[in-house]
Amino acid sequence: MNIPVATVGAATAGVLDGLERLRGPVTVVRRCTELTELVAVSQSGIVRAAVVADEAGELTAALAERLAAAGVALVALTDDPVLQARLDAMRIVNAPSGVDPGALAELIATAVRALDQGVEGAAAAGSNALADPAAAFGAGSTGPAPADAAEPDGRRGTVIAVWGPAGAPGRTTLAVNLAAEAAAAGGEVLLIDADTYGSSVAVSLGLLDESAGVAQACRLADQGLLDDAALRRISVSVSLRGQRLAVLTGITRSDRWVELRPAALAGVLNAARRVADLTVVDCGFSLETDEELSFDTIAPRRNASTLLVLDAADTVYAVGAADSVGIPRLVRALSDLAAAVPAAEPRVVLNKVRASSVGRQPESQLRGAWERFGPGGEIAAFLPADYDAADASLLSGTALLETAPASVLRAAIAELAGVQVPRRRRGARRTGAK
Template sequence: MARLAFALEPAVEDRFLAGLVEAGHTIVARVLGWRDVLDGLDVLAPDVVVVGAAAATLDAELLAACDTRGIRLVALAGSARERAEARRLGLHEVLDADGDPAELEQLVADGPALPSRLSEPERSARASADRPGVVAVWGPAGAPGRTTTAISLASELAAAGHLVALVDADPYGGAIAPVLGLLDEAPGFASACRLAGSGALDRVELERIAQRHSSPRASFDVFTGLVGPSRWPELSHDRVAEALRVMRARFEFVVVDTGFSLERDEELTSDPLSPRRNAATFAALEAADRVVAIGLADPVGLSRLLRGHAELVDLVDPASIDVVVNRVRPSALGIDAHAQVRQTLRRFAGLADATLLPHDGRAADAAILTARTLRDAAPRSPLRAALRGYVDARLLPPPEPRRRAAFAALRRRTAAA
């Protein structure tokens, strides 16, 4: 039986509701507008959304959100004009609002799991080619802001309508669960690695293990980290690599919070088969399509970042590394702190392009205090704006030319009105 969300006119809803309930389906929402459905998709988790084909209940944004989450969208058209509009948007499953209610019940119960958009396979293939699948957030010792950055990246990617997983792969102890107020008695990523080691990790197990961080229009799955540093042998290199490979196939973006250490001295041990403390960090960096290297904007933090960056380029493709400098402030660097940071990076590492994040302790404290993301706790903060700008510029695929043209046409019509 399916979980259904309705956005229909009351008269139309009355005709179809009774038959669906009698057939054993569960009604999780009954609203009047598409925006209400969109805001509740992550919380209600419907299998099928049934909407009217009118503009008040059907919108391209709702289609995109349902496509991203794998939710079927069925429209009931009350006229030929509404049916044509639904088809123009690319909706595949459109029924007559005056038709037989049994037809909708049969479609819900027996219909194939088709994409809502007729062009969805082409769109997905194009998007996957334009975006990084695995994003690893690395930083040297000294709490440069790895966890806060990883959480913010996952939140902004989810808010853009993508299916996102946030992974805590720090072998020295997880921090994502307490920051987001999640239970961490059973480390989710370690469980995923154990299943991956036995070849039993699949979509069903991923959904069972993951914890959902729910937020209006920015929800994502979380695989929590180790509850103590003594459990690091559970995150072996091969297990972590296999777990990330399975997650890459399930999610559009996998954001990984890695450990800080890049030392390989442990390879000198007399037992070549013994587990390695930093194996999870190396596996995550090797699997990453994009590496976010973050450091603090003070003399000590910049020194550590530059030394770590020199080691990082020996492990991954330098073109895949994005340097991010956190907590840029005049109190630690003097006048024109931004220019001093850029000059230091250019002089000692030849880095001409770096993302600088402003010092915004109030926003970061609000997020920690309320166990929320920066996007939810301080949506207008300069720190959140800088992180969102980085996501838009470096992680998200460029918008399609057709959409840009449509937006420009809309602006012209609005200005003319």
């Protein structure tokens, strides 16, 4: 295979002459003067790889994602160690400017193969790679991104995604309270609001926070600047029973969803795994990949960030409302999830479980209905309808363990989080009893 390559920057001239003398496997077909020209050339489909030298400092994860979406692998050349570290953080292949032409050709061929495998992986996974640029970029697809395995400090925290269909089944309630229980039990926990339709983690925790920490973190990850200290600085710290819960608040207006691009969010999750034992992500509900509606393969896609999180998470909780509207919605959503992210093995959580919506002994009724009409698999948890506790918690802007520590809803979520909660005293009020 001969790989057509575009280049940017005069500094590449010496190496490129060397590449041309190799007479394969790489042919330089276009020498661009700036990155905008490179983007245009990449979209024309005439190149498979790009080598960027002088303007390597201008590269961002979003730009790499755009090139990847156009099927173009990227290699940057620089001798600046700070820039090298940034490029590494953005997962952009890089080498010193004086790299041997043979080694550079090999690097380009490897980057193209990796991109092709990412695209094939995404196609085999049933998703359109162009609709899922993060997969093409190497940030998504099955399992962790290759570089994850080599995080220098060795810590690789767990990521839980809390997701579910439209209709407010209780995703945020579960995400906030799972994170709160784990944090209060002494773990280092980060809660990320990545809902691109209606973020509500900040209000649930009483944070008057307009800073959209998740967007800030994405911006830094996009530039390869999201180190551990930066992530800690951006997170808001919430005190829970003397322990701290770190929170990346969500976008303040839903039209800001473009700021949560999958490649950047993948960088945020990687950083989160380094700083926290557990990261809980509150996800948007929709999984539609609107590629049928658009021939613009580089346009950002609103649901791509949700798909990225579901793909990258170690555990996905799929939350549905336990009633005749919520359950069919959940069944359909699970089938969409299986098509879009086959690697995800969702744990089903039925929320707002109550006899008035399904009849006496609601759990066994729901289990029976799930066996007959559900997509198969167990129900991981039944969370009781507990309006007093849920309302009190929202009203006071804090987690159930603070507002309604003895409530049945808190007990059920704590159990799901693996946290031991002292049993409720007989006769204690359902809500708020200490």
